[in-house]
Amino acid sequence: xxxxxxxxxxxxxxxxxxAPFLGFGQSHSLTLLARAMIFAMAAISLMLLVGGAxxxxxxxxxxxxxxxxxxxVLDHARITEAWAVLPAGVGATALFAxxxxxxxxxxxxxxxxxxTLAFGQMAFFTASSLALFGGDDGYTLYGRTEIFGxxxxxxxxxxxxxxxxxxxxxxxxxxALLASRFGRVLRAARxxxxxxxxxxxxxxxxxLAAYVIAGAIGGLAGVLLANATEFVAPAYLxxxxxxxxxxxxxxxxxxxxxxxxxxxxxxxxxxxxxxxxTEHWRLIFGPLLILCVLFLRGGIAGxxxxx
Amino acid sequence: MAEPLLELRGLNKxxxxxxxxxxxxxxxxxxxxxxxxxxxxxxxxxLIQQISGALAPDSGEIRFLGEDVTRLSMARxxxxxxxxxxxxxxxxxxFSALENAALAVQARSGSSFxxxxxxxxxxxxxxxxxxxxxxxxxxxxxxxxAAALSHGERRQLELAIAxxxxxxxxxxxxxxxxxxxxxxxxxIRILRGxxxxxxxxxxxxxxxxxxxxxxxxxxxxxxxxxxxGSPAGIRADPVVRAAYLGxxxxxx
Ligand SMILES: Nc1ncnc2c1ncn2[C@@H]1O[C@H](COP(=O)(O)OP(=O)(O)OP(=O)(O)O)[C@@H](O)[C@H]1O
Ligand SMILES: [Mg+2]
Numbered sequence: 001x002x003x004x005x006x007x008x009x010x011x012x013x014x015x016x017x018x019a020p021f022l023g024f025g026q027s028h029s030l031t032l033l034a035r036a037m038i039f040a041m042a043a044i045s046l047m048l049l050v051g052g053a054x055x056x057x058x059x060x061x062x063x064x065x066x067x068x069x070x071x072x073v074l075d076h077a078r079i080t081e082a083w084a085v086l087p088a089g090v091g092a093t094a095l096f097a098x099x100x101x102x103x104x105x106x107x108x109x110x111x112x113x114x115x116t117l118a119f120g121q122m123a124f125f126t127a128s129s130l131a132l133f134g135g136d137d138g139y140t141l142y143g144r145t146e147i148f149g150x151x152x153x154x155x156x157x158x159x160x161x162x163x164x165x166x167x168x169x170x171x172x173x174x175x176a177l178l179a180s181r182f183g184r185v186l187r188a189a190r191x192x193x194x195x196x197x198x199x200x201x202x203x204x205x206x207x208l209a210a211y212v213i214a215g216a217i218g219g220l221a222g223v224l225l226a227n228a229t230e231f232v233a234p235a236y237l238x239x240x241x242x243x244x245x246x247x248x249x250x251x252x253x254x255x256x257x258x259x260x261x262x263x264x265x266x267x268x269x270x271x272x273x274x275x276x277x278t279e280h281w282r283l284i285f286g287p288l289l290i291l292c293v294l295f296l297r298g299g300i301a302g303x304x305x306x307x
Numbered sequence: 308m309a310e311p312l313l314e315l316r317g318l319n320k321x322x323x324x325x326x327x328x329x330x331x332x333x334x335x336x337x338x339x340x341x342x343x344x345x346x347x348x349x350x351x352x353x354l355i356q357q358i359s360g361a362l363a364p365d366s367g368e369i370r371f372l373g374e375d376v377t378r379l380s381m382a383r384x385x386x387x388x389x390x391x392x393x394x395x396x397x398x399x400x401x402f403s404a405l406e407n408a409a410l411a412v413q414a415r416s417g418s419s420f421x422x423x424x425x426x427x428x429x430x431x432x433x434x435x436x437x438x439x440x441x442x443x444x445x446x447x448x449x450x451x452x453a454a455a456l457s458h459g460e461r462r463q464l465e466l467a468i469a470x471x472x473x474x475x476x477x478x479x480x481x482x483x484x485x486x487x488x489x490x491x492x493x494x495i496r497i498l499r500g501x502x503x504x505x506x507x508x509x510x511x512x513x514x515x516x517x518x519x520x521x522x523x524x525x526x527x528x529x530x531x532x533x534x535x536g537s538p539a540g541i542r543a544d545p546v547v548r549a550a551y552l553g554x555x556x557x558x559x
Contacts, residue, residue: 195393205420
């Protein structure tokens with residue numbers, strides 16, 4: 001354990017906690033920060049798979065999507081109470097992850113990438129065909145999730161801290177998982193599967209459990225995302241979004257969940273910043289990402305750790 | 308006497324048209340070092356793989372602790388006490404030597420579905436792992452990543468991992484491969500110490516080690532066991548000399 005594993009994220013969390021009081025309190029800034037935190041959560045959960053278990057999933061956006069659509073389904077039935085919405089969103093995603101993971105994890109390498117992509121696309125087309133929930137056009141929520149009937153999350157500041165709380169929890173959870181016996185088996189099997197089998201441990205159930213946990217955290221991020229935008233569309237499940245998440249993880253570095261945290265924040269904020277500079281921002285963003293992959297071997301986390 | 312620790316009955320295995328295991332039957336008793344020798348390509352590693360469960364034999368039976376394990380997975384056999392070292396070192400490169408051994412301890416003690424407690428701080432795992440490293444003389448290097456160890460040290464680690472599993476039988480595939488004379492000397496000493504406690508099936512090209520360690524020797528040539536006996540008997544066997552030892556001694 002090095003200092004940056006804990007100190008770096010602690011600094012980032014402190015900055016996020018103080019940001020609303022240091023000139024980032026307007027609604028536009030808070031919206032952006034909420035988005036960044038939500039994606040950071042999803043990226044951290046994906047990091048458990050990619051960096052921990054060596055499972056490179058190109059379907060992680062589907063996890064966020066299932067969580068977001070759980071909010072939609074309940075919203076349609078006028079159920080907005082958090083104590084119903086959260087378990088439903090997280091539970092539905094965990095089930096989805098269990099069903100798809102049970103099949104996907106039997107494969108490895110490129111096949112795993114392809115099969116997670118295929119499941120993601122399946123979820124995407126399912127969402128597009130849900131006419132009741134707006135199909136391709138998406139669905140606008142009647143209102144944000146309530147806590148004990150109180151519309152707490154309507155308050156942007158309250159929502160900011162709700163997102164921050166979930167983000168810190170996700171980071172702490174993934175960090176603890178990776179250091180536990182469970183995480184040790186995952187990490188070992190990523191490096192040398194045969195050795196792990198020869199020790200008497202079958203990697204499959206550990207990987208599946210990781211897939212379900214990562215899915216559940218991704219689902220929670222999806223619930224928050226639906227609340228942040230008060231709108232859900234199939235684009236949330238698009239494979240490009242899965243690619244973005246994967247990118248955030250690799251950009252940040254695979255040494256620990258703090259990498260994914262930094263990668264996601266940098267990705268969302270730089271993307272936003274470039275978009276304010278020019279409408280051709282994608283022409284800059286793409287090559288920038290390529291340069292990062294080429295020259296930042298340990299990711300952003302590795303860069304900061306060296307300094 | 309009861310059933311042997313490990314027993315192979317009429318194993319057969321072909322790769323396409325190539326018969327690499329042909330009607331192999333042999334036994335390993337508890338507390339015995341049984342050496343398996345034979346020229347390159349004789350099928351020694353393939354046989355170890357079938358015993359450990361990495362490969363399935365085409366026919367025949369593998370019995371371990373009195374039970375048929377022929378159809379059990381590698382992980383299941385390992386949990387029953389069948390440990391294996393690899394001819395080509397197979398460790399977790401980024402893990403420290405200690406963590407490599409601790410993983411082996413973890414695999415046999417309690418569930419690995421434990422999610423919150425940091426494994427690196429479990430004293431019981433670390434102590435047993437350290438004991439295994441001490442046994443092979445690797446304790447001073449415990450905190451180095453496996454990737455940073457010398458070749459010989461990684462062979463020692465390979466052995467420590469097997470010991471940390473607290474196995475009943477050890478399948479060692481050329482534990483001395485690629486080690487220098489001093490390291491080989493030390494490993495031979497370690498193996499001699501282990502012999503009384505486990506059954507060891509030892510595949511080895513180093514004849515000095517084989518004759519220094521084994522109580523019994525079996526000779527494999529082109530997939531078949533052509534002789535089994537005491538080291539002295541094997542050394543004198545004309546069939547063996549023709550098939551194998553003759554060449555070796557000619558070289559030496
Ligand atoms: N997966 C495989 N497919 C096809 N042939 C194989 C395979 N594995 C091994 N062989 C062949 O089977 C024969 C036995 O190989 P094996 O590795 O068991 O020999 P060995 O006795 O361990 O040799 P060495 O002393 O060189 O380690 C060799 O001819 C080898 O080329
Ligand atoms: Mg071999």
